[in-house]
Amino acid sequence: NTTQSSLKKKTTQQHQMDTDIPVYMPTGAPVIVAATPVKPSAVHGAVAVAQAAPRPGLTKGRSSRVALPTQQSYKLQSNEIATLRQQGFTTGLAHAMTQNNASFALRLWVVDNSGSMNKSDGHRIVTTSKNHNVRLVPCTRWTELQQTVDYHVQMAGLLQAPTVFRLLNDPGRAAGEQQFSICENGPAQLDSDIARAKQTMLNASPGGVTPLSDHLKEIRQNVVELLPTLQRNGAK
Incomplete structure (x- = not known):
């Protein structure tokens, strides 16, 4: 049981996104869409169909063209520069990123x-x-x-x-x-x-x-x- 628990924990950790290096701190709760419960038989059926059908490529995919943003470039605040410094950025490099932000739209x-x-x-x-x-x-x-x-x-x-x-x-x-x-x-x-x-x-x-x-x-x-x-x- 201990071995199975350890293996399960390790597998879960490998498939989760890392939070070791946080950068952006959200200002509010993210929008979460609740999942609709489905029967196990329906899940197995959907998996079988997904495995049998070819994955859509670019021409049948959902990528699209982009437009240039209209907002002005953002200037980092002192607390945000401090966050970058905690991750190894120098103050000069943090300011350079702000300048780079203004140059590349x-x-x-x-x-x-x-x-x-x-x-x-x-x-x-x-x-x-x-x-x-x-x-x-x-x-x-x-x-x-x-x-x-x-x-x-x-x-x-x-x-x-x-x-x-x-x-x-x-x-x-x-x-x-x-x-x-x-x-x-x-x-x-x-x-x-x-x-x-x-x-x-x-x-x-x-x-x-x-x-x-x-x-x-x-x-x-x-x-x-x-x-x-x-x-x-x-x-x-």
Whole structure:
């Protein structure tokens, strides 16, 4: 029983998002949508259908074009700079991030959730009992990427930096959106943006092919269309 309990605990920890390196502190409770209870037979049936059906790709997925944000860039407050300093940032680097925030109007991520991300050659960062010390723990590539996206979701929240994340493959509506963003529509929805992003990355699982070039072509075309506005505003 002790062995089973230990194994269960370890498995649960590997599949949870890390809270070791908090950046953004929400100002209110995130919007949580209650799940509708379903019968076990229905769950097994849905899993069987999901496994049998091919995962939607880009052309049948739910990624979309983005528009430039209209809000002004956010200037970090003294307490937020202190938060970054606790994570090893110098004061100068923290201020540089604010300046970088003003120069780059939008950030675009392409997140690889293809089948190759199941390989167990990744590493996740775990804090130790000693202050400022961390260690690397073996994990899947997907678990490593989950932690990476989680960190940058929180960083985007702290900087109020409009950031769009696009999964290579549609994770399915039960998991969440194929494309999600932080502060794309302004800071008013920041808490719910972060909660949605974290939940999507928790629910999504790797599978399918790697349509990277399709995404890059689509993003390039999108950015080309934004170029006149970027040049007019002196942004990148």
